[in-house]
Amino acid sequence: MKTDKKTRLVVIGNGMAGIRTIEELLKMSPDEFEITVFGAEPQPNYNRILLSPVLSGEMKFQDTVLNDWSWYKDHNITLHAGKLVTKIDRKNCVVEAEGGLAIPYDRLLIATGSNPIMLPIPGINLPGVLAYRSIDDVEKMLVAAKNSKRAVVIGGGLLGLEAANGLSLQGMEVSVVHLCDWPMERQLDQVGGGLLKNELEKRGLKFYLSRQTEAILGDDKVTGLRFKGGEEIPADLVIMAAGIRPNIALAKAANIHCERGIVVNDTMQTYDPKIYSVGECVQHRGQCYGLVAPLFEQAKVAANHLAEYGRMRYEGSAVSTKLKVTGIDLFSAGDFNPGPDDEELLLQDSARGVYKKLVLRDNKLRGAVMYGDTLDGPWYFQMMRDETDVSEMREHILFGQMHIGDSGRGGASNVANMPDSAEICGCNGVSKGTIVKTILDKKLFTLEEVRAHTKASSSCGSCTGLCEAILANTLGDYSAKPSKKALCACTEHAHHDVQEAITKLKLKTIPELMKALQWKTPDGCHVCRPALNYYLMAAWPGVYQDDSRSRFINERVHANIQKDGTYSVIPRIWGGVTSPAELRAIAEIAERHEVRTVHITGGQRIGLYGISKENLPKMWGELVEAGFVSGHAYGKALRTVKTCVGSEWCRFGTQDSTAMGIKIEKMTWGSWTPHKFKIAVSGCPRNCAEATIKDFGVVCVDSGYEIHVGGNGGIKVRVTDFLCKVATEAEVLEYCGAFMQLYRESAHYMDRTAPWIERVGLAYVKQHVVEDAAGRAALYARFFESQKYSQDDPWKERAEGKDAHEYKALATV
């Protein structure tokens, strides 16, 4: 079909899914398509989920417009706004619309969304009965709110409650009629629903639960409702919010296979291969969706296939919901009604108005309902999608991520109630107000966009949960990331896919890998290249040639860049033990090079600061002469092994922790890891070496050694998990090597041990390192294999002239 003529793409539906698909398509092939869009609504594309804030008066329609008229013009898109498509003629590949328009297509995209269900009861067509779907509906509701008093909303689901809340804020007396015993039964269990009802009643809503509407009363306009059983209530305005139905009339009339929705396959194609469909009108693997996050994933896939990249598949989405009623915090995801094999974890604090329920099956999270404190919603949701084994955090999981180590957030647990000035991202100094404003001004939808525009959550990532919560709160929509998160914008593949492909397809260089996995950029970016370099190095020790161009500067030049562009030099001090001779040597070198600052580091070493790049090799040469090697203080690598003086000096010491620390450091130094790796050995449980906030910590006791893993200091302090106890020094070394190797092989690049363990679960680590002796021995052996190639001192090599070009200017003019 490819000729030099452009492909004619016709889109039916100027809504969120249809236009998102075009946006994705323009990103991939900006010039290949001649695009025509039909929209039954007279407005340009707007953000339907913001209708609730418009109704409640918190926003204006203008604020919800996603693509204004000029966008269509700028992209040469012909828009027929306010024109209903009346027929799809598949035989001649033509779309017919009101006003006699007939537009031929090569490809057709159906994105007609859904229609509100209008109950087939007497009076449904009376003036004063409205649906809640479009801006037109909202404008009519606003007029009605000015001129009348009593509103009744039929349907106590998400939409119904948002409509009710909005009308009540507009000054109406509002009642909600609902079939079930509590509101939002699809998202909430009975307890959560009860709490919500109480809160809404406090705000003035009235509930008629377990009621079925039999008729809408009135002669020439609405005057009231009658329930089954005869009870009647008065009303001037009735809002139908009893559900939605995929809008499939057009497709059905054209004999495209439909069930509840238009049936599509994993490439978003209907049974007619020229016709694609996305959005609420679609049924995929038996599932219809009514939230934007899945629709955006569909849009991405459809665009990919329209552009003939033919790479992605849509595999369905997990969804979570939030209610957009200002001040009410509610979160729900997954399957929260426990079955016979499930366990239920509950937390209820009536005084604080907090309710949480988690449903577990086989030690994995299946569902969550939260009310009053939803900060951890995204965290639970992430663990659901990752299928994390949570058996080890059972006791704390209900209290949230903070109790698993995420301290330092000052107990902030409810973003809705945080002041605008609250600092969210400590790394980049970004406040809540800035994030909210940027989301609204720039019309952002995803965490990635928030990162790009505000820099929040783009450094250490500890505020990711907060940023997602703010996004959810601001948009009302918790934008689910695809369950598989791409490594970076250069690829669709996730970390895990890349790791697997490297071994499966025996990929041994970065260009090979990018080719095999169809990278979208010629040579990647600063996010993926270092990751690929690491994965290849970890997979093929001794074979893979480290690519210095894919290293961050610190690792490329083996020193830490400082804010003024100078570097620091930190030699290794084995186990923190030094001698007068070593100190003298360091002192002399520091003086000779006029080092500006000499500082004792937190890892029991000596840091020399303010060294210019040209000077590094010379200084290293002198240090090497004096017997030092690189401390790798600049790398995602083994950093330090911190020790206390142990039984050698301390009256409490149970073992020689110092000697053990030195042995461990001699074994592990030089190894590259997904992120920095710190070790400590304490001589007794008083733990002076702070072993329980290290990636690998040993605490000596009378009868042997306790091994702790997965701790870290830093922005998010996390205390280690207890792994096991062993009896001998040899075992400590073996467990240490095996643990490091497991981490090196299975963690994502840039994950420290803490998030890695939280993702895979401590049970997984125990299984491989503790329970499976043969597996442990194999991991240990692989660790040594890789160490064979990594214990060459990089400083010595460079002092001898390796990579000399890195350290001097090309020319002076």
Add this chain to the structure above:
Amino acid sequence: MNWIQIGNLEDIPRQGSRVVQTNDGEIALFRSVDDKVFALNNKCPHKGGPLSQGIVHGTRVTCPLHNWVIDLETGNAVAPDVGCAHRHEVRVAHGVVFLEVKAGACKAAA
């Protein structure tokens, strides 16, 4: 036009950069994976980070200090960041690199 001979193409690592010292500060020469050469002030428009130390990808470099991405062809920061690391003219002839040194200018973003 005042072209100064700087060195050989081979002296600049592919996907890498070398620095030229001038009276007006440092200029960074970049060489892309397909051997195109670019020159910018070695100073990130954000907080002055040394761009020559960044990772070069496509025709862009990522600043080593806070990950701003700078377009090598224009010297402009890639959106949403805004700023310009002034560019200089470079030419490669028969494997020899020439640089035109003057107060650099910003080319409007394409």
